[in-house]
Amino acid sequence: MTMRSFSVNKRCVGGSSVRLELAGDVRGVAAEQLTPMILEAIVAGWADELHVDLDAVTYLDGAGVLALVCGYVAAVECGSAYRVVNARGQAQRTLEATGVVEMLADSEDLGALVLALLSRPPRKH
DSSP: OOOOOOEEEEEEOSTTEEEEEEEEEESTHHHHHHHHHHHHHHHTTSOSEEEEEEEEEEEEOHHHHHHHHHHHHHHHHHTOEEEEEOOOHHHHHHHHHHTOHHHHHOTTOHHHHHHHHHTSOOOOO
């Protein structure tokens, strides 16, 4: 599998709404770079609402999912709206397989958070 480069385009979408448009492979080092970008958009106060657009993402791994979940947690803690949108293909399947697709779709939907927590497999002790 050939790794495609990773890029992020930040767009202000009126008022205090920001859209991060991701493209390419979101894994490994790219995922590590994504986490601070998302956190900065939320914590620095750029956005009362942040959309992370995965339309052009060609590959998403567990590290990429972790970056998106970190953004979700930060948004909830800071009172910002957070939505991961336009996941397709492999990225959509990865979000579904990890059980976070509904939760990441809307940080203001607490029912999706509860469902994600309840659908987790039990921890082995």
